[in-house]
Amino acid sequence: MIIIESIEEMQRAADRLRVASKRIGFVPTMGFLHEGHLDLLRLAKQRCDTSIMSIFVNPTQFAAGEDLSTYPRDFERDCRLAEAIGCDIVFAPEAEEMYPPNDSTWVQVEDVGKGLEGSVRPTHFRGVSTVVTKLFHIVRPHVAVFGQKDAQQAALIRRMTADLHFGIDIVIAPIRREPDGLAMSSRNTYLSNQERKEALALFRALEIANALFSKGERHVDTLRHAVEEEILRSGNVQLDYTAIVDPDSFLPVEGNIERKALIAVAARVGKTRLIDNLIVRNGTTQS
Amino acid sequence: MIIIESIEEMQRAADRLRVASKRIGFVPTMGFLHEGHLDLLRLAKQRCDTSIMSIFVNPTQFAAGEDLSTYPRDFERDCRLAEAIGCDIVFAPEAEEMYPPNDSTWVQVEDVGKGLEGSVRPTHFRGVSTVVTKLFHIVRPHVAVFGQKDAQQAALIRRMTADLHFGIDIVIAPIRREPDGLAMSSRNTYLSNQERKEALALFRALEIANALFSKGERHVDTLRHAVEEEILRSGNVQLDYTAIVDPDSFLPVEGNIERKALIAVAARVGKTRLIDNLIVRNGTTQS
Numbered sequence: 001m002i003i004i005e006s007i008e009e010m011q012r013a014a015d016r017l018r019v020a021s022k023r024i025g026f027v028p029t030m031g032f033l034h035e036g037h038l039d040l041l042r043l044a045k046q047r048c049d050t051s052i053m054s055i056f057v058n059p060t061q062f063a064a065g066e067d068l069s070t071y072p073r074d075f076e077r078d079c080r081l082a083e084a085i086g087c088d089i090v091f092a093p094e095a096e097e098m099y100p101p102n103d104s105t106w107v108q109v110e111d112v113g114k115g116l117e118g119s120v121r122p123t124h125f126r127g128v129s130t131v132v133t134k135l136f137h138i139v140r141p142h143v144a145v146f147g148q149k150d151a152q153q154a155a156l157i158r159r160m161t162a163d164l165h166f167g168i169d170i171v172i173a174p175i176r177r178e179p180d181g182l183a184m185s186s187r188n189t190y191l192s193n194q195e196r197k198e199a200l201a202l203f204r205a206l207e208i209a210n211a212l213f214s215k216g217e218r219h220v221d222t223l224r225h226a227v228e229e230e231i232l233r234s235g236n237v238q239l240d241y242t243a244i245v246d247p248d249s250f251l252p253v254e255g256n257i258e259r260k261a262l263i264a265v266a267a268r269v270g271k272t273r274l275i276d277n278l279i280v281r282n283g284t285t286q287s
Numbered sequence: 288m289i290i291i292e293s294i295e296e297m298q299r300a301a302d303r304l305r306v307a308s309k310r311i312g313f314v315p316t317m318g319f320l321h322e323g324h325l326d327l328l329r330l331a332k333q334r335c336d337t338s339i340m341s342i343f344v345n346p347t348q349f350a351a352g353e354d355l356s357t358y359p360r361d362f363e364r365d366c367r368l369a370e371a372i373g374c375d376i377v378f379a380p381e382a383e384e385m386y387p388p389n390d391s392t393w394v395q396v397e398d399v400g401k402g403l404e405g406s407v408r409p410t411h412f413r414g415v416s417t418v419v420t421k422l423f424h425i426v427r428p429h430v431a432v433f434g435q436k437d438a439q440q441a442a443l444i445r446r447m448t449a450d451l452h453f454g455i456d457i458v459i460a461p462i463r464r465e466p467d468g469l470a471m472s473s474r475n476t477y478l479s480n481q482e483r484k485e486a487l488a489l490f491r492a493l494e495i496a497n498a499l500f501s502k503g504e505r506h507v508d509t510l511r512h513a514v515e516e517e518i519l520r521s522g523n524v525q526l527d528y529t530a531i532v533d534p535d536s537f538l539p540v541e542g543n544i545e546r547k548a549l550i551a552v553a554a555r556v557g558k559t560r561l562i563d564n565l566i567v568r569n570g571t572t573q574s
Contacts, residue, residue, distance in 0.1 A: 104398045134451055160392045163386075165298075
């Protein structure tokens with residue numbers, strides 16, 4: 001596995017791979033890898049000749065007062081984990097090179113990025129779509145893999161890739177969970193032992209909605225109420241939002257769920273903000 | 288020369304060229320070609336193995352009430368002219384494919400795109416940067432050539448290309464003028480014989496500023512005043528703006544011009560809106 005820090009060097013390596021007709025699979029991450037990230041890498045390897053993972057804690061997707069400076073980092077461990085899966089290249093640029101002096105270009109996806117995370121974190125998705133555009137231009141992948149845990153981000157990247165005609169296949173990997181159901185996240189490391197237990201409320205609440213849906217409940221108000229009730233029962237968990245939306249447009253579903261819907265929840269456990277989601281669809285369910 | 292209408296077909300052709308290590312030179316146009324466009328094509332051919340010209344009247348860079356529906360079009364003549372220069376591929380997509388259903392992604396360059404054209408036509412540059420991003424993703428060029436006549440657009444594309452790390456060389460071709468000095472533009476076709484004569488006021492005004500600069504005048508107020516006076520002298524020409532700006536940032540130059548500056552003018556002759564510009568620099572001048 002090789003580590004590349006320079007943008008120009010990464011572009012040259014990608015061009016050489018393309019001239020050699022190698023298919024490039026790309027996994028953009030902010031590092032501090034867990035099994036969820038490694039699943040993305042495994043998918044990229046399955047589908048492509050060469051796998052490239054970027055590790056870059058992107059400043060523009062954090063707002064002032066968010067956890068940019070404390071976001072967990074362990075580059076050497078990340079590289080060991082990526083290499084063990086068979087990653088070919090880790091791309092780890094400096095922020096100063098990703099955002100050159102006088103940088104003033106933004107990629108903005110309207111609609112999909114407006115609600116949920118977009119309304120709680122108004123500049124977040126602009127940072128995500130902009131950095132992913134930069135990374136796509138540098139790594140030049142045929143396939144890029146994102147996780148369903150960040151469901152709105154996944155929908156936004158799919159929309160942006162279609163709109164801007166990137167010509168990149170976007171693959172979305174299912175949520176990887178701990179044995180007790182907690183969705184894996186680099187931010188789980190912030191949780192104390194007590195908070196770690198309380199954090200399960202998000203998964204439990206989604207499971208309750210899932211069970212209701214399986215029994216035939218289709219009305220979004222009933223399902224959302226059940227999720228909220230379960231989360232509010234856990235005294236130390238502060239609900240940010242529960243939303244039931246179309247998984248592609250992220251527009252709210254109203255009344256009864258006709259075909260499928262995404263149930264999303266965001267909450268704070270102590271000072272740690274966590275998100276989780278579940279897709280329900282008539283006939284079957286899928287997390 | 289081949290003509291490609293489908294985005295996917297153009298992307299496949301570009302990929303084949305890249306696998307064959309061919310350098311792709313790209314000239315994006317809205318068609319109705321004149322010698323200015325053909326200069327861009329000649330430059331692309333000089334620098335690359337394969338030249339591709341797009342012809343696409345981009346709806347998102349016209350505001351309501353502008354001349355989208357009447358913009359001059361002659362696809363067959365354009366193809367004959369491009370082929371005569373040795374163009375390899377003309378890419379001519381449909382608006383419906385360039386802007387798919389639910390299209391909602393914009394590329395926006397702050398700063399450079401704010402003043403001058405950006406303040407008179409507030410959604411214009413958002414349309415330009417978005418369509419150029421799409422075209423870059425479809426044509427996948429190594430080099431792209433733009434004209435200095437649209438100086439602010441050229442600066443905006445340079446800024447966007449650096450910021451988003453497109454890895455494309457942006458080449459800017461000098462303004463091509465008619466023998467009497469009028470800057471070539473597809474919109475010149477709108478002018479009546481009488482207006483065609485009056486339109487020369489833009490070039491004359493820039494030449495007056497240039498002569499003053501050559502004689503040592505450096506103060507922007509004096510230079511701008513001379514330009515405005517010459518244009519206002521022509522009764523039928525309505526001045527939109529005169530601006531003296533830094534050619535890269537497009538921020539106004541204040542006081543004396545230290546090294547170089549771009550003098551830009553926009554005006555209406557009858558119903559036709561025309562722009563022109565000139566760069567002055569200490570030691571030499573260049574249009």
